Amino acid sequence: MQDIKLPYRKKPNRLHKVVLFFLWAAIYYFVIQAVPLMAQIKEKKQLSTDDYSQWSKLWPKKISDKGKWVSYALQYKLHQDTLFVQKTEGDKKYVFPNGSNGVFNQEEWFACLVKDTLVLKNLVSGTTRYTPNVASFFFNSNGKFLLTFLNDRDGRKQLIIKDMQEKVVEIIPNISSWKSDSSGNSIVYCNDRNGQYNVELIKFGKQLSKESIVVDNEVDFQNLVFRENTIAFTQKGKTSTKLFCFNNTTKTLFRYDPEEHDDFPADSRISDSYGSLTLSKDGRRVFFLIKEKNNDSNSDETSVQIWNTEDKQLYSNKKKNGFTPLRDKLAVWWPKDNCMLQITTKERPSAMLNGNYKYALTFDPLAYEPQAKFNSDRDIYITDLSNGSQKILLEKHSGNILTVLMSPNGKFISYTKNGDWWIYKISNGTHTNITRNIGVNFFREDNNTPGEAQMYGNIGWTENDKTVYVYDQFDIWEITPDGTSASRLTHGREKHLRFRVVPLSPEKQFAESLLDFNTRSFCSQEKLLLEAYDKRTETVGYYVWKRKIGEKVVVPLNGKRSHFMKTAKSEAFVYMEQTYEQAPTLVFQANSMVKPKVLVKSNPQQKNFNWGKSELVNYEVNGEIIRAALYYPAKYKKEQKYPMIVQIYERQSHYVNDYVNPSVYEQGGFNITNFTTQGYFVLLPDINYKFGDPGESAKICTIAATNEIINRGLVDSLRIGLIGHSFGGYETDFILTKTNKFAAAVSGAAWTDLVSTYFSIGESYLKPEFWRFEEHQLRIGKSFFEDMSSYIRNSPILNAEQITTPLLAWSGQKDRTISYHQSIEFYLALRTLKKKHLLLIYPNEDHAVVNEHNQKDLTERISEWFGYYLKSEKRKKWMDANNP
Template sequence: MKKTHLQVVYSVLAVFIFGFVSCPVMGQVATKIPLTEKDYHLWGTLQTRAISDSGQWVSYIMAYPSGADTLFVSNTQIEKKYILPKAFDGRFIQDNIFAYRKNNNLILLNLSKGTEMGITNVSNYEGTSNGNYLITEETISSESKRLCIRNLQGKLLQAIDEVGQYVWNDAKTKILFTTTGSIPSVTIISLVAKPQIKLVYQNTNTIYSALTWQENGEDVVFYRTSVKNDKQSEVVYFNSKENKCYNLNETSSGFPKDFRIDTNSNIALKLSTDGSKVFFGIQSTLEKPDKENFEGVEIWNANDKMIYPERKLRASVGNPQLLAVWWPKTGKVKTITSEEESWVMLTGNQQYAITANPIQYEPEYKLFADRDFYLTELATGNKIKLLEKQSGQQEMIRVQPNGKYIVYFREGNWWSYDTNLNKHRNITKQLQSDWDNRKTDPGAEQNVWGLAGFTSDYKSVLLYDYYDVWLIDLQGKKSYRLTKGKETKTRFRIKVSPTSYTNYSGLPDALINLKDTQILTALNLYDGSNGFHKLRPNKSIISLVTEQGAAGRLFMSKNEQAFVYETQKFDVPPRLMFKEKDKVNHKIIYKSNPHHDKYFWGKSEMIHFKAPSGNQLNGALFYPENYKPGQKYPMIVWIYDTVSRELNQYVNPTLNNPIGLNITNLTANGYFVLLPDIEFQKGSPGKSALNCVTVAVNKVIEMGYTELGKIGLKGQSFGAYETNYIISQTNLFSAAVSGAGVSDVARHYFTINSNDNLIDAWRYENQQYRMGKSFFDDPQGYLDNSPLMQATGINTPLLTWAGLEDDNVRPEQALTLYIALRRVNKKHIMLRYPNDGHIFVNANNQIDLTNRIQQWFDHFLKKEPAANWIHKGTE
C-alpha cells in the first residue's frame, strides 16, 4: 500500500474588466453546427450517486456506451473536483473520505488532503454505521477470500481467512459469516466498539447457507447441511442473550412426517421480529400417487385450472415447497401452506399467516385471479375466511409492519381488518375520492393508485388517490388530505426508501414517521413539470424544487441541511444541482454533455387537445433543430397510451435504440415528433386510439407546423397494434412503422403466451386491450377492432418488424399481416430479426432497425431517394 497525490481540478474564474480589456468578439454568439451521426459517441449519461453526511461533497458518474465511464467527486462549497476515470462502486465512508474501486483495488481518497491509499484484490467493502471501521472482502484465491477489519485510513487491524458467506445486521454494526476451513463454522463479529468475535456454531463436514439476521435484532438463523451421504439438513437458531443454539431436523420431535427441510432459496428463511419463531421451507418426500405423466400423448383438459404447459412446468420441479414455522423454545413445528394454498404472507407481527389458493377461481382471464384469503393464527391453528373472491393483486392486500392491521382494497374502497378484534372497517367510504383507475381507464386492469405505507405510531395508513396523499385512521374515525394536488392538477407521492425485506407472496410495507420531515414528489399533469416538496411534521408543505422541466434523483444529506438533485429538459442536458437549507439559490455543480451547446437542438412543449369524451388530453411536441417559423416540417407520431410525460426528458442521440425510436435523432434530422396521450373507451381500443391521435395530429396541422403528405406514425407492442389499426381507418399518415405488434386480434385472444403460460385472452377482457368482455360476448366488437379484418383499408406504406424470439407477441402476428397485405397488393415490408425478442438487446439489431426506420420515413415523408431495400420492396 502506498500513498499518492491525486490530481485535483480547480475552476479558474477569468475576470474581464470592461474599459481595460478590449475583446473583438465580445457579444458574439458562437455559430452552432448540425448534429450528425458521427457525433453521437460524445454523449454520456449523468448518474448521481451520493451526498456526504454534511453535504460538503457529492459523487456522480458520467456513463458512456463505450464503457469509458468516469466517477467524479465535487465539493459543493468551492470549485474543487476529483476526476476518477474507470472508477466504480464509490461511497462516502466518512465525510472527508471517499472510497472507490478500480481494477481489482480499493482506493481510499482523503478529500481534504487529496491523498490516496490503495488496497489490492478487494471485491467488496462496507463501512460500519458508527464510522469506526471499514470492512473489506479480499480475494486470496479462486476458492478463498479474506474478511479484513480496517480503520478508515485503510490500516489493517484484523484479518479473517477462509470466509465463505457473510451478511450484515440492520444496524450495520455486526457481521454474521461462515468459514470454510477443516472445521466449518458460523461466527458473529461485533464492531460496536473494539472488534469482538463470537463463535456461533461449528461442525465438520458441514455446509452452511441462508445466513439471516433477526429484523432489527441480535439473533440469527441459518441452515446446516451435512456433506456426508445422508446430506441431512438442519435449521439452526442462535439466541444471542442465551448464547445458545437450537436445532431442528427431520428426526426432531414434532417434525412433520414424510417431509424434509428444503434449503432452496425459493422460500426465504426468516426469523420473527420477536425472535420466537423461525419460518423455513419444507418439501414432501412422498411421490404423488396420482402423478401426471407428461411423456407421450399430451392431455389438455378444458376444465383444468392450469393449462398443460404450466402443469408440465410445475411438475418438472418435483413436489412444491411449503412454508413451515418452528418455535425453537418449545420445539413445536407446523406447516403453513399447502400445495393448494400456496400464496402466503405474514401479518406484521408474524402472529398470523394469510394464505390463498391462486388458481381457486381459474379460469378467470385476469393476470391476478380472484381468490379467497384465509387467516390462520399460528400459535393455535385457528383459521377463518378473511376475504371471499378478493383480487389477487399484491397491491390490494397489505399488512402493517410489526402491527395488528391488515389493509385491503375492495368494492372501490380501502378497508382495515383488526386481527385482535376480528373486525372489518371501511375506512374511505365517507371520502369523495377515487382510489383506483376504473373511471379514468374503463376496461383496463383495475389498479389502485397506491398505498405509501403505515405511520410509525401504528394508528394510520397513508393512501393515494389520483392526485393526493391521504392520512387515514385505521379505525376509520378520521382522515386528512395531506396535499392539495387536485386544485392544481398536481400528483403528489411520498418518496419512500425501499426495504430489502420480503414477505413471501406479499409486498413489504414501510413505517413512515410523520414526526420527521418527508420528501414528496410532485408531477403537474397539465404541463408535465415535476419537482420535490417537504412535508413537515406540522403537516405544512414547503417547496424544495420547482422545475419547468424534469427533476429527479434527490439525495438529502444526513444532517438534512443540504440536498442535491438532477434537472433536465429536452433541450437542456441533465445538470447536478445543490441547495443548502438556509440559502435561496440552487447551485449548479455539474453540467453534463457540455458539447450540447455547440449543436442545433430542438425544443419541446406541451400541447392540449380534447378527446371525444370532452376530456382534455396532453401531447408532447418536439421541434426540429434550427426550427424556422412558417416552414412546414415532416412529423412522426409515436403512440402507446400516456406518453406525454416524456416531454422534459433529455434524450442522448444514439443508434442503439431497443425499439428503433430516438427523438433526438429525429429532431436532428428535421422532424417534429409528437407523443399524444390516448383516452380509451371500454370495448373500443382501436377506435379510441384513432380518435385521439387524429385530433392531436390535426391540432399540430392547425398550428401550422406540418401538413398532409409529411406525417408518419410509429408504435411498438401495444402501440404497434394501435398503429396497425389506425392506418386501416385513415389516410392521414403517409408512412407507418409498427414493431412487435398484434394484427390479428382473434388469433391473439386465443394464443398461449409462452412467457407466462397464460392464454392471452386476459389482455382483452381485463387489461391493456380494454375490450372488457370475452370474444364470444362481443365477436363483432373484436373483429371491428382487429387490424387484419380491416387490411384492405390500409393504404399507408407500412414497415413492420419482429424479433424471432419474441415470446410476448409472437412474430407470427407480423407474418399474418404481411400475408394479408401481400394478398391485397399493399406497399409493405416486414423485417424479421434473429436472436432478439420483444424489445431488442442485440446492439447490431438495434442499429440496423434504427437506420432502416430513419430511411423509411426519410423516403416517404421527406421524398429522399429510397434506400435499395425500400426501392426493391415497394417498387
C-alpha cells in the same frame, strides 16, 4: 486649368471637438468590443450521427452524511463510463474511470470498484490505495473498519478487515456466505478452515471482537439470515437438513433436526435454497420452507403431454414453473420451544405474513381457474400461528397482491373492496370501511382499462398502528383504523398538485422478505419530504410537510426533477433537474433557504448544435380536450413547413420535459432527438379509449392530434409518418387500414390478429392471453364469445386490403410478449395483396432489441425509411425487392 475651390468649412469650436471625441471613442469601443463578441457567436452545427457519441447520461449516486461531497456517474454508449466525486463547496473533483458501487465513509473517504479492483480515495489528502481481486466491500457503521471480500477458490471469498490506517486487523479465508445486520455493526459468516466448518460473528466498536457460534467437522453451513439480534442458518446433512437459530443477546444456539420430531411431515426435508429463511423482528420465530422428497413435477421430455380442459394450471405453465400445489410449503419454528407448525398446504400453497409475523394469510392462486384475469381471485384465510386456528378473511378477493397490506405493528390488515379502503382488526375480527364517508375517490379516476381501477396507494401507518396514511388523486389522508376520524394532511387539490411521500431511508423502501407485505412506519411528528407534481404543466418540485404547519416549498416546480437525496446529518440535499431543452443537471443546496448551486450540467456540448424544443398542445375529440407532447425541429423557422413523425402508444404527454440523448442505440429504433435534429416535428399524442374499440379509439385520437398540428400551419400534411412499437405497433397497423393520411409508417412487434392472439399462450407468463383483452391493454372488456364483432373489427389483418401506406415492420424472432408470427401473418396478408411492405426479423432478439449492433441497424433503417418517404432522400438498396 481653373483652380478647384473647396467648399467653405467652418472651424470646429470647442463643443464640436468634445462631441467628435466622444463619437470616435464610442465607435472605437464598439469595434473593439464587437470583434471578439462576433467571434464568440459561432454558427451552431447540424447534429450528425457521428456526434451522438459525445452524449452521456447523468446518474446521481450518493451524498455524504454532512453533504460535503456528492458522487455521480456519466454513462456513455461508446466511451468509458466514469464515476465522479465532487466537493459541494469549491471545484474539487476526483475521477474514477469505469468506477461503480461508490460509497462514502463519513466526509474523509470514498471507495469504489473499478472492475475487480477496490479504489480507496482519501478525500482530504487525495491519496489513493488499490486492492485487486475484490468481489465486494463495505464500511462498518462507525466508519472505523473497511471489509473487503477477495475472490478465493471454488467461488468462496477471503475477508480482509482493515482499519482506516491500513492496518490489517483480521483475515478470514474460505467464506461461503455472509450477512451483516441492518445497522452495519456486526457481520456473520460461514467458512471452512482446514475441513472445520464454522459460523462466526464479528462485532465492530472501537475495537473488533469475534465469537464462534457453531463448529462442525463434517458439513458446511449456509443460507444465513440476520435480523436485529437473531441469526438463522441451515446445515444440509446426508439424511436431513438441520435448522439453527442464534440469539445474540442471550448467546443461546437453538437447533431443529426434523429426524428428531414426529410432527415433521413424512417424506419431506427442510429446504436449504438461498432465501428460504425469514426471521420475525423479535427473533422468536424462524420461517422456513419444507420440500417434499422426490418431488419432480416435470415429466419425461419424450412422454405424451396431457392437456385437460379441467386443469386449473396450464400444462405449459406447470412444465416450466412446477405444479403449484406441490411447491415448497411454508412452516414456522419457535426455537425456544423447539416446535414447528406447517402453514401452507397443497390446498392453500401461497402465503404472506402480518406485520409482527404472528399471523399468516394463506390462499390458493388457482382457486378460480380457469378465468380471464392475469391474477386470479382468491379466498384468503388467516391463521393464528400461536395455535394453528384458521378462518376465512376475504372471499373471492382480487388477485392483485398489493390490495392486501399489513400494518407494521401487526394489529391491522388493510385491503381494498368496491372502491374503498377497508381495515381488518385482527384482535376482534372486525371489518371497517374507512373511506366510505370522506367524499373523494381513492382509486385512479383516469383508469382507462376494463380491469379493476388501481388504488392511489396506502403508504403506511403512524407509530403503534395508530393511524393510516392513504393517497387520493392529489393529497395524503390520515385516517384512524375505526374510520371515525379522517383528516387531509396536504392541500394539493386546491393547487392542482399531486403530493407523494419520497422515502429517504432504505427501510422505508424495501421489504425484509418475499413474505413481507408491511407498509411503512412513520413517526406522527416527523417531517415528510413530498414530491409535488403538476399534471397541467408536467413539472415537478419538492415540499416538506410538518404537522400543524402543512406543506412548504423546498424546491419550486420547474421542468422535471428527480433523484432527490438528503444527507443523514445535515439539511443539505441534491436533486436532478431537466427539460427537453436543458440537459440533466445535478443541483446542490445546503438548505432550503439558500440559493441552489449547479454541481454538474451534463452534455455541455449541446450548446454547439442546433436543438429543438418541446411543448404541451391540446386537441379535441368528441368535445373532450386531450393533450400531446410536441417537439419542434432544430433551427425551426416559422415560414417553413416541416415533415412530422407521429409516435403512438397510450398516454405520453408526461414525457414532454424528458431530455432525450441522440442515439442510434435504441431498443425500438425510435429517438425523438434524432428526428428533431434531422428537421422533423415529432408528436406524441395521448389516446383515450372506448372499451371494445381500441383500434378505432387510437385512430380517432391520432388523426385529431395530427390535424391539430396541420391546422397550426407547422407541418406539411403530405409528409407525415406514423410509428409505434408493441401496443403502439398494433395501433399503427390498425390506423393504416382506416386512413391514407400518413405517407409512411413503421410498426414494431405488433399484434395483428386479435382472434388468434386471444386463443394463444403468452410465453412471458405462460398464461392464456385472455387477460390482455378482458381487463388490460387491448381493452375489449369481454371474452371473444361474448363480443366476437369487437375482436373482428379491431383486427388489422382482416382489413389489410385497405392499406395504401408503405409499411416497414420489425420483430424479434424470440419475442416472448408478442409472437413474431403475428408480424409474419401480416406480412403474408400484405404480400398476397401486393402492398408496399418490408418486414425485418431479428433472429436473437426478444420484444425489444438489446444487441447494440441490431439496435443501430434498426434505428438507421427506420431513419432511412422515413427519409425516403418524407424527405425525398435517396432510396436505399435494402428497400428494393429481389436483393440476394
